[in-house]
Amino acid sequence: MVLMTAVPPPASLIAWRVVAVAMVLVSVAATVASIWLDSVTLEQLAGDPSYAGSAWSAAVAGLVLVVPGALLVWQVGGHPVAIVLTIFGALWALDGPAIGVVNLALVTGEDSALASWGFWYFARFGSILLLPIQVILLLFPDGRLATGAWRIVSIVSLALASLLPITFILQPAKNLGGGIAVREEQLARFDPGFLAIPLPDAVWATLSTIAQPSAAIASILAIAVTISRRRGASFERRAQLRWLIWAGLVFVALLVVSSFLPVIVQEFAFTIGLGFVSVSILIAVTRHGLYTVDRLLSWTLVYALLIASVLLVDVGIYLLVGAIFDDRVTMLVALLIVVVAYAPLRDRLFRAASRLVNGRRDDPYAVVSELAGRLEQAGGTRDQLTELARSIASAFASGFVRVELDRPDGTVITSEVGTPAAHTASLPLEHDGKHIGRILMQEGRRPAISPRDRRLLSDLVRLAAAAILNAELNRELQAIREGLVTAREEERSRLRRELHDGLGPLLGGIRLRLETSRNLIEKQPEKSLSVLDTAIDESSEVIAEIRRLVHDLRPPALDDLGLARAVEQQADRLSGGDLAISVSVPSPIEPLSAAVEVAAYRIASEALTNVVKHAGATAAVVRLIRTDAALVVEIEDDGIGISATSVAGVGTVSLRSRATELGGSVELSEAQPGADRPGVLVRATLPLPVPAAEDATP
Numbered sequence: 104m105v106l107m108t109a110v111p112p113p114a115s116l117i118a119w120r121v122v123a124v125a126m127v128l129v130s131v132a133a134t135v136a137s138i139w140l141d142s143v144t145l146e147q148l149a150g151d152p153s154y155a156g157s158a159w160s161a162a163v164a165g166l167v168l169v170v171p172g173a174l175l176v177w178q179v180g181g182h183p184v185a186i187v188l189t190i191f192g193a194l195w196a197l198d199g200p201a202i203g204v205v206n207l208a209l210v211t212g213e214d215s216a217l218a219s220w221g222f223w224y225f226a227r228f229g230s231i232l233l234l235p236i237q238v239i240l241l242l243f244p245d246g247r248l249a250t251g252a253w254r255i256v257s258i259v260s261l262a263l264a265s266l267l268p269i270t271f272i273l274q275p276a277k278n279l280g281g282g283i284a285v286r287e288e289q290l291a292r293f294d295p296g297f298l299a300i301p302l303p304d305a306v307w308a309t310l311s312t313i314a315q316p317s318a319a320i321a322s323i324l325a326i327a328v329t330i331s332r333r334r335g336a337s338f339e340r341r342a343q344l345r346w347l348i349w350a351g352l353v354f355v356a357l358l359v360v361s362s363f364l365p366v367i368v369q370e371f372a373f374t375i376g377l378g379f380v381s382v383s384i385l386i387a388v389t390r391h392g393l394y395t396v397d398r399l400l401s402w403t404l405v406y407a408l409l410i411a412s413v414l415l416v417d418v419g420i421y422l423l424v425g426a427i428f429d430d431r432v433t434m435l436v437a438l439l440i441v442v443v444a445y446a447p448l449r450d451r452l453f454r455a456a457s458r459l460v461n462g463r464r465d466d467p468y469a470v471v472s473e474l475a476g477r478l479e480q481a482g483g484t485r486d487q488l489t490e491l492a493r494s495i496a497s498a499f500a501s502g503f504v505r506v507e508l509d510r511p512d513g514t515v516i517t518s519e520v521g522t523p524a525a526h527t528a529s530l531p532l533e534h535d536g537k538h539i540g541r542i543l544m545q546e547g548r549r550p551a552i553s554p555r556d557r558r559l560l561s562d563l564v565r566l567a568a569a570a571i572l573n574a575e576l577n578r579e580l581q582a583i584r585e586g587l588v589t590a591r592e593e594e595r596s597r598l599r600r601e602l603h604d605g606l607g608p609l610l611g612g613i614r615l616r617l618e619t620s621r622n623l624i625e626k627q628p629e630k631s632l633s634v635l636d637t638a639i640d641e642s643s644e645v646i647a648e649i650r651r652l653v654h655d656l657r658p659p660a661l662d663d664l665g666l667a668r669a670v671e672q673q674a675d676r677l678s679g680g681d682l683a684i685s686v687s688v689p690s691p692i693e694p695l696s697a698a699v700e701v702a703a704y705r706i707a708s709e710a711l712t713n714v715v716k717h718a719g720a721t722a723a724v725v726r727l728i729r730t731d732a733a734l735v736v737e738i739e740d741d742g743i744g745i746s747a748t749s750v751a752g753v754g755t756v757s758l759r760s761r762a763t764e765l766g767g768s769v770e771l772s773e774a775q776p777g778a779d780r781p782g783v784l785v786r787a788t789l790p791l792p793v794p795a796a797e798d799a800t801p
Contacts, residue, residue, distance in 0.1 A: 115181065116180040119180045119181050122189070123173035123189055126190065126192065126193040127169055130162070130166045130169040130170075130192060130196035130197075133162050133165065133193075133196040133197050133200050134159070134162040134196060134199065136162075136200045136203065137158035137159045137161065137200055138159050138162070139203075140199075140200065140202075140203025140206065141159050143210070144203070144206040144207055144209070144210045145157070157202070158199040158200065158203035158206065160199075160370035160371075160373070161196070161199040162196045162197075162198070163374050164195055164196075164373065165192045165194070165198065166196055167192075167374060167377050167378040168188055168189075168192030168235070168377060169188070169189055169195075170192075171382050171384065171385040172186075172187070172190075172192050172381065173189050174385055175189075175384070175388055176189050178389050182246050183242050184239055184242050184244070185388070187235050187242070188381055188384065191232065191235035194231075194232060195232050195235075197224065200221070201222070201225040201229075203221075204221035205221045205225070208293070214292065216295075220295065222289065222293035222294060222295075223297055226279075226293075227271050228268075230268040230270075231268040231272070233267070234268065236380070237260065237261070237264045237322065237325050238261070240325035240347075241257045241260060241261065241325050241329075243343075243344075243347055244340065256324055256327065256328055257325075259321075260325045263318065263320055263324070264317070264318055264322070264325075266310070266318070267317065267318045270307070273298055274300075274310070275296070275299045275301055276291070276296055277290075279294075329347065342387075343388070346383040346384070346386055347383060349383060350379045350380040350382075350384070351380070353376060353379045354376035354377070354379060355376075357372040357375060360372070467498075467558075467559040467562070470498045470559065470563065471559075471562050474490065474491065474566060477493070478490055478566070478570040481574075484508065484516060485516060485518055487570055487571050488506045488508060488517070488518035488567075488571065489518040489520065491518075491563065491564075491567040491571075492504040492506045492519060492542075493520050494563055494567075495544060496520050496544075498559065498563070502521045503520070503521035503522055503523055503527065503545040504519065504520050504542065504543070504544045505518070505519035505520075505523075505542070506532065506540065506542050507532075507541050507542075508532070508539060508540040508571060509538075515540075521545070527543045527545050529543055530564075532564055532568060533564070539571075542564070583764070609641060609644055609645045610645060613641050613642055616634050616637055617635075617638055619631075620632075620635045658704055661701065665693060666692060666693070666700045666727065667693075670686050670703075670704060670727065671686045673704075673708050674711065674725060677711050677714075681721050682714070682720060682721060682722070682723065683721065683723075684711060684714075684722075685723075685724045685725070686725045686726075686727070689728060690728075692728075692729040696792055698765060699765065702765055702767075702789055703727070703789060705757075705761055706736055706738075706758050706761055706769070707738060709757055709758055710738035711738060713755075714740045717742075718740045718782070718783065720741050720743075720782065721741060722741050723740040723741075724737075724738075725737070726738075729791075732790060733791055735786065735787070735788055735789075736785075736787040736789065737784065737785065738783075738784075739774045739783070739785075741775075741780055741782045742780060742782050743780060744773055744774075744780065744781035744782055744783060745783055762787050767787060767789040767790055768787070768788050769788075770785075771784070771785055772786075
């Protein structure tokens with residue numbers, strides 16, 4: 104018994120996990136300390152202009168960054184994005200206690216070195232805490248800078264973004280006040296002046312002026328770099344980028360909405376927005392639940408539009424009605440309009456956003472119903488394939504769909520919609536468990552195929568496959584009818600030629616000899632008998648010619664001996680030299696219809712002839728196997744096999760056509776794959792007619 108043991112993680116991963124756990128512990132401790140410091144100072148400093156801010160919001164914001172970052176480190180190790188989230192999250196969490204100790208000093212009136220360091224940390228070093236979002240935009244999702252010209256753009260963006268923290272950290276305190284009394288008082292009281300560089304005031308003034316615009320430009324460049332990664336990206340990479348886009352939309356929406364609300368709500372909104380961003384990054388990098396973003400994205404678009412529409416309604420009502428009625432009437436009218444318009448507007452917006460992102464897959468009944476109508480109106484197989492491709496493209500928001508149908512004769516009929524894409528997914532096109540073709544589709548804006556989507560696709564395929572096969576059967580039936588008429592006329596023409604060119608001259612010659620013998624019987628009896636003997640000899644040729652014609656129509660051996668013995672007779676005739684042919688009939692095969700007997704005999708004869716001519720075999724076997732539904736004819740040899748470059752000849756085409764006429768099939772394969780002499784296995788399946796049901800006796 105083999106014991107399965109878990110493979111221990113590498114040392115580097117263990118080291119990163121230790122770092123991640125340490126960052127989480129530091130952040131948790133900082134959060135606890137921040138909450139305690141707020142509980143001590145918040146009430147005393149309420150309304151005080153020197154209040155440094157709430158410590159808990161900074162600490163919790165860092166915590167919501169460091170926890171997903173630590174989970175990401177635990178999963179993927181030293182991934183740059185995971186490192187940025189974890190380390191910067193811990194630094195952000197420490198910003199909370201730094202604010203708390205400054206507030207505590209303001210309450211107690213006791214200045215300390217701890218308060219000075221705390222002030223320096225949140226007032227100066229805290230400016231660097233804006234960098235992680237910038238860095239993540241440039242590194243997301245693979246942890247590497249973009250290539251080519253975009254790498255230069257990324258470096259420029261980092262340089263511009265670094266200008267703001269450099270200005271805050273290195274600038275002397277006298278230049279940071281900006282003429283604001285409270286700020287200058289705090290700087291004079293708490294700032295330790297650590298790392299300050301005494302450059303000329305003009306230099307620091309210039310840097311202070313361009314620092315914030317540079318940060319804005321850096322953010323724009325970082326967003327442009329992120330968008331550029333979509334070009335030529337895989338479907339999975341685009342889904343990762345959509346997670347970041349969705350988180351960014353939520354973050355911006357929360358900031359915009361909360362800006363009209365109290366400060367405490369703004370702090371909560373900012374923390375929640377950061378949480379959305381960090382969790383989205385975790386999902387995108389680990390690729391866990393990657394494609395669930397699409398529904399979230401559609402809902403986000405819907406509710407963003409809803410909020411905007413409601414705000415517009417409120418503003419419009421207040422502008423139009425507010426001057427006429429009092430506030431209570433205006434509010435009532437606004438409420439009625441919002442209630443009446445909200446439900447239908449919400450549904451319409453959701454359908455529009457969902458269709459934009461997901462296609463029409465969320466309304467499977469409509470998709471199936473529309474396809475059924477299109478298939479009924481389609482003219483032929485190719486038109487039906489086109490309608491199937493259009494329905495799939497519409498249902499799954501796919502830019503390219505190609506449907507391929509394999510015909511029994513080996514040809515492939517195709518139809519496609521959209522522009523061919525480099526990356527496509529291949530799905531089988533099946534009917535009644537048989538592979539009849541394939542669907543090549545470019546995955547849409549929501550690449551994931553959920554179980555519900557698979558059921559919809561399966562319904563579309565089954566519906567279309569039944570209609571397509573019905574059209575193919577009608578086409579084949581019409582072709583068979585035309586083939587039967589053509590074959591009948593060709594057979595009549597052949598018999599006419601055979602009778603006219605073969606039997607006609609022979610019978611004409613015999614008649615002339617008989618007339619000559621009649622004329623000579625009285626005058627030259629001996630010569631008359633000689634002419635009669637010649638006529639008798641020629642009649643033997645007539646009999647042989649008639650037998651040949653009859654054999655071409657139906658081998659007499661089938662009537663005289665039956666199929667099994669007729670095939671054995673043919674095998675004995677073709678055996679000889681180094682080739683030995685045997686016939687195996689495991690169980691009785693009669694009775695058979697005349698059509699099946701002739702087809703089986705011809706297929707066996709043609710296949711054995713190919714073995715003699717081309718296989719170079721020493722042994723061959725013919726098997727006749729009857730099942731409830733078909734007669735199976737197998738011809739197997741130990742010859743050189745089928746060449747990969749060989750082209751189907753007249754014999755192979757004849758085998759297939761004889762089986763196809765009866766609704767059967769012929770398969771050619773290697774008898775012993777991988778062997779030096781793989782041989783050939785010809786397997787013909789000829790369906791047997793279903794006997795008519797007898798009338799029930801009352």
